[in-house]
Amino acid sequence: MTNIHSDKILILDFGAQYTQLIARRVRELGVYCEIWAWDHDPAEIAAFAPKGIIFSGGPESTTLVDAPKAPQQAFDADVPILGICYGMQTLAAQLGGATEAAEAREFGHASVDIVAPSQLFDGLSDHADAHRLDVWMSHGDHVSKAPPGFVVTGTTERIPVAVMENAEKRWYGVQFHPEVTHTKQGSALLKRFITDICGCATLWTAANIIDDQIARVREQVGEDHVLLGLSGGVDSSVVAALLHKAIGDRLTCVFVDTGLLRWQEGDQVMATMAEHMGVKVIRVNAADRYFTALEGEADPEAKRKIIGRLFVEIFDEESEKLIAHGGKVKWLAQGTIYPDVIESAGSKTGKAHVIKSHHNVGGLPEHMKLKLVEPLRELFKDEVRRIGVALGLPREMVYRHPFPGPGLGVRILGEVKREYAELLARADAIFIEELRKADLYDKTSQAFAVFLPVKSVGVVGDARAYEWVVALRAVETIDFMTAHWAHLPYEFLGKVSNRIINEIRGISRVVYDISGKPPATIEWE
Numbered sequence: 125m126t127n128i129h130s131d132k133i134l135i136l137d138f139g140a141q142y143t144q145l146i147a148r149r150v151r152e153l154g155v156y157c158e159i160w161a162w163d164h165d166p167a168e169i170a171a172f173a174p175k176g177i178i179f180s181g182g183p184e185s186t187t188l189v190d191a192p193k194a195p196q197q198a199f200d201a202d203v204p205i206l207g208i209c210y211g212m213q214t215l216a217a218q219l220g221g222a223t224e225a226a227e228a229r230e231f232g233h234a235s236v237d238i239v240a241p242s243q244l245f246d247g248l249s250d251h252a253d254a255h256r257l258d259v260w261m262s263h264g265d266h267v268s269k270a271p272p273g274f275v276v277t278g279t280t281e282r283i284p285v286a287v288m289e290n291a292e293k294r295w296y297g298v299q300f301h302p303e304v305t306h307t308k309q310g311s312a313l314l315k316r317f318i319t320d321i322c323g324c325a326t327l328w329t330a331a332n333i334i335d336d337q338i339a340r341v342r343e344q345v346g347e348d349h350v351l352l353g354l355s356g357g358v359d360s361s362v363v364a365a366l367l368h369k370a371i372g373d374r375l376t377c378v379f380v381d382t383g384l385l386r387w388q389e390g391d392q393v394m395a396t397m398a399e400h401m402g403v404k405v406i407r408v409n410a411a412d413r414y415f416t417a418l419e420g421e422a423d424p425e426a427k428r429k430i431i432g433r434l435f436v437e438i439f440d441e442e443s444e445k446l447i448a449h450g451g452k453v454k455w456l457a458q459g460t461i462y463p464d465v466i467e468s469a470g471s472k473t474g475k476a477h478v479i480k481s482h483h484n485v486g487g488l489p490e491h492m493k494l495k496l497v498e499p500l501r502e503l504f505k506d507e508v509r510r511i512g513v514a515l516g517l518p519r520e521m522v523y524r525h526p527f528p529g530p531g532l533g534v535r536i537l538g539e540v541k542r543e544y545a546e547l548l549a550r551a552d553a554i555f556i557e558e559l560r561k562a563d564l565y566d567k568t569s570q571a572f573a574v575f576l577p578v579k580s581v582g583v584v585g586d587a588r589a590y591e592w593v594v595a596l597r598a599v600e601t602i603d604f605m606t607a608h609w610a611h612l613p614y615e616f617l618g619k620v621s622n623r624i625i626n627e628i629r630g631i632s633r634v635v636y637d638i639s640g641k642p643p644a645t646i647e648w649e
């Protein structure tokens with residue numbers, strides 16, 4: 125079988141916001157890559173054997189004494205290097221060139237003139253009458269003098285060295301960001317670097333990833349049985365589909381229906397996974413237990429804890445039953461994905477930016493004594509989605525908006541009651557259905573309804589009604605750390621509001637949330 129990891133790129137991360145984007149672009153071009161913190165043990169570089177190395181951007185300044193530096197082993201690896209932004213500046217600073225701080229940060233569009241023959245850019249231009257590229261800049265410092273052996277091949281009005289190349293060593297630096305789509309030739313440049321210059325074959329495709337993972341899972345678990353907690357979310361559904369393909373009936377999924385899921389979600393999960401795909405799924409209808417456990421609790425964090433604890437309890441009960449009966453379950457599958465792994469890895473010296481550890485990585489409850497199988501560990505979310513579709517999961521499921529673990533539990537403000545959950549799930553379903561019909565679902569990053577436990581006066585027919593309020597929330601965001609409220613058309617909002625009020629008895633008022641994050645979070649609790 126093809127070794128899809130044979131041709132790979134190493135990305136040394138200097139802390140840029142865009143590092144994962146670089147990796148996703150490289151992967152989209154069909155080449156496997158990994159992100160390591162800049163101070164990752166450099167002795168591992170030789171064993172990793174990348175065919176090229178990319179130095180990412182970063183928030184630091186090479187003009188400071190203890191600025192992060194690329195390890196000597198990266199230069200000794202004798203493979204092409206591409207420095208982006210800070211990565212270019214550190215190339216210059218470490219190899220005998222110079223950098224300086226500018227009077228003002230440069231952020232936004234810029235034009236780069238290619239002023240000398242360029243391995244990176246020959247044949248690539250955005251203008252018919254000049255060898256010029258439209259790019260995206262985001263930097264404070266810049267390179268003021270290229271190091272010996274480098275030729276300045278690109279300049280802009282503001283900076284003397286926008287591109288520098290050492291053709292003999294195959295070391296390159298670009299001040300702009302090829303990984304963002306605003307740089308029109310960005311993908312072409314990365315392709316030039318990883319395929320033409322580094323010589324990587326493009327083996328990283330959905331079909332190859334699936335074959336590779338199936339082989340690896342089979343090798344890892346042998347004849348053992350595997351247990352998986354299915355949530356209805358993208359990651360666990362893709363793990364289920366992949367493992368089912370790899371080991372068939374030796375996979376058992378436990379799906380806990382908390383009563384706090386989206387409208388009819390429990391039935392949908394069963395229909396897709398169990399009936400359609402033939403995956404063995406044990407459905408635990410635990411709504412009563414959840415509503416009882418949540419009775420009287422209004423504090424959001426306390427509710428989260430109750431919901432989380434109950435999930436672990438129920439999952440443990442089910443696994444113990446399975447283990448007691450068959451005794452063959454030796455593995456627990458998890459939907460850990462690559463960003464979780466990067467975040468948890470941090471850096472060896474602790475000098476790289478400290479990042480939170482993720483709850484998905486870090487082991488199992490001791491008493492379960494199960495080993496971990498994590499077939500999505502190498503994949504970004506967009507890759508998980510692509511292989512999900514390739515494995516036959518419905519697009520609609522795979523491209524669903526994210527849904528928080530505690531579900532409707534944090535979308536019902538204050539105390540959670542069965543009656544509220546039902547009203548909310550129905551209102552939410554109407555909102556989502558209309559978004560899909562109006563072709564707006566994929567244009568928003570996350571959209572949902574929130575139940576407000578306040579009553580307001582309304583008139584239903586001829587009578588006065590005194591009923592609940594629902595808020596609609598829709599946001600656009602790239603990373604969910606900041607978000608804009610979605611500017612949904614008034615006519616659309618009017619239609620959703622009418623439908624909710626007319627179709628759901630018990631709701632007489634609908635409001636739209638127009639708060640940005642920050643300061644408002646996406647969820648209301």
Ligand code: XMP
Nearest residue numbers: 428526527528529530570604641645646647
């Ligand atoms: P906030 O509300 O913090 O949400 O702006 C950012 C993203 O995280 C999701 N979220 C959660 N996901 N458990 C989860 O699994 C939680 O407790 C939780 N709280 C928020 C939220 O839906 C959004 O996508």
